Amino acid sequence: MFHPDPIIIAGAGPCGSTLALYLARQDIPVLLLERCPALPRDLRASTFHPPTLEMLDDLGVAQAMIDKGLIVDRYQYRDRRSGEVAEFDMNVIADETAFPFRLQLEQYEMTHLVNAELQRLDHAQVCFEHEVTGAAQDADGVTVHINTPDGPMTRHTPFLVGADGAGSRVRKAAGIGFGGFTYDEKFLVVSTAFAFENVFDNLSFVNYVADPDEWCVILRTEKLWRVLFPVFPKTPEDETRVLSDEYIQARLRHLHDRGEPYDIRHRTLYNVHQRVSDTYVNGRITLAGDACHINNPLGGMGMNGGIHDAHNLGGKLVDVWHRGRDHAEAFGQYDRQRRDLAVQFVQTHTINNKKLMESTDPDVQTKRQRMLMDTAADPAKAKAFVQERAMIDCLRDSLAVA
Numbered sequence: 001m002f003h004p005d006p007i008i009i010a011g012a013g014p015c016g017s018t019l020a021l022y023l024a025r026q027d028i029p030v031l032l033l034e035r036c037p038a039l040p041r042d043l044r045a046s047t048f049h050p051p052t053l054e055m056l057d058d059l060g061v062a063q064a065m066i067d068k069g070l071i072v073d074r075y076q077y078r079d080r081r082s083g084e085v086a087e088f089d090m091n092v093i094a095d096e097t098a099f100p101f102r103l104q105l106e107q108y109e110m111t112h113l114v115n116a117e118l119q120r121l122d123h124a125q126v127c128f129e130h131e132v133t134g135a136a137q138d139a140d141g142v143t144v145h146i147n148t149p150d151g152p153m154t155r156h157t158p159f160l161v162g163a164d165g166a167g168s169r170v171r172k173a174a175g176i177g178f179g180g181f182t183y184d185e186k187f188l189v190v191s192t193a194f195a196f197e198n199v200f201d202n203l204s205f206v207n208y209v210a211d212p213d214e215w216c217v218i219l220r221t222e223k224l225w226r227v228l229f230p231v232f233p234k235t236p237e238d239e240t241r242v243l244s245d246e247y248i249q250a251r252l253r254h255l256h257d258r259g260e261p262y263d264i265r266h267r268t269l270y271n272v273h274q275r276v277s278d279t280y281v282n283g284r285i286t287l288a289g290d291a292c293h294i295n296n297p298l299g300g301m302g303m304n305g306g307i308h309d310a311h312n313l314g315g316k317l318v319d320v321w322h323r324g325r326d327h328a329e330a331f332g333q334y335d336r337q338r339r340d341l342a343v344q345f346v347q348t349h350t351i352n353n354k355k356l357m358e359s360t361d362p363d364v365q366t367k368r369q370r371m372l373m374d375t376a377a378d379p380a381k382a383k384a385f386v387q388e389r390a391m392i393d394c395l396r397d398s399l400a401v402a
Helices: 014-025 052-060 060-067 107-119 169-173 236-243 245-255 302-325 328-359 363-379 379-388 392-399
Strands: 007-010 032-036 070-072 074-079 086-091 102-104 122-127 130-137 142-148 151-157 160-162 178-192 207-210 215-221 226-229 265-276 285-287
Touching: 007 014, 007 130, 014 032, 014 052, 014 107, 014 122, 014 302, 052 060, 052 302, 052 392, 060 107, 074 363, 086 363, 086 379, 102 122, 130 160, 130 169, 130 265, 160 169, 178 236, 178 245, 207 363, 215 328, 226 245, 236 245, 245 265, 265 328, 302 328, 302 392, 328 392, 363 379, 379 392
Parallel strands: 007 032, 007 160, 032 122, 074 207, 160 285
Antiparallel strands: 070 102, 074 086, 130 142, 142 151, 178 226, 178 265, 207 215, 215 226
């Protein structure tokens, strides 16, 4: 029997879906609301780090993801000027995790697998074309305002979770600020079926490439190669230009001139932000995922961080629902563990990742590549480097926060 007042989660992306599955598997009634008519199948995030796979394994979906995805157990920092390659083997952390690799899998594959599990569970209900537009709370719960295909409605819930993205209506309804900044540059992401592994020697499936004129990221998903370029459009006309076939073909030719046009399967222009909400909690309303933190995508920490939020918050909600823990105490710990991490590690780390890649000064490039080569060659340093970038250390540190 479905509880009349389930926990309501706004947003059925990776974060919201993970939290819904976590709660439903613990026999906690949950209502997952998604404003879109169906789960999107567009190309977004595609990297799952080891701790994320451990969490999803606990929920019973990791193996199905691995079966669909591409296991990447090494990644490279390449300097095109010198030809040097610093390679990091993730097997050095095999004693730290059951998943010593990155899984490359389109985000939508994960959300569809999780949604299929939710459909089987009595305690879960998923409603599409349902958008949370506002909320008002009192001592007993939250009244949630929802736009539906049949018109506006309200539902009562003991707890509302906003996992509804960077433009979160839940965050705004809770009056929570979203401080930070947006870079002037944007990221152009292009997907192609061209086999880059056939033209770059010993190419990994994840590569950070420094170049005398520009930098880029080349990575493989289970279906296509994806290339990320920084671009600086200043007007809508500029944005149209950088998304044109002519511009994209020129950028790809600079990477490798294949003598004929590339087969472009997908192109997207992303704004690049670094923002963290002022708090993750206001009373009975909590935030998770992009609703409370967004960062540049270098290192693949955005989606992963959102799934980590969901796993952490899920544990707190289980304590509240089944064990009688005070929700203010539990949510306060969630905020301390997850927000401090977002500020101290994810934001700092992704900003530093970007700085590491973007300089075209030859001296800076040489020093950067030498540091990476030296780190990769030293077993202890290499393990520390890989473990940090796999988000293992930061997650352990956050869980130690009382």
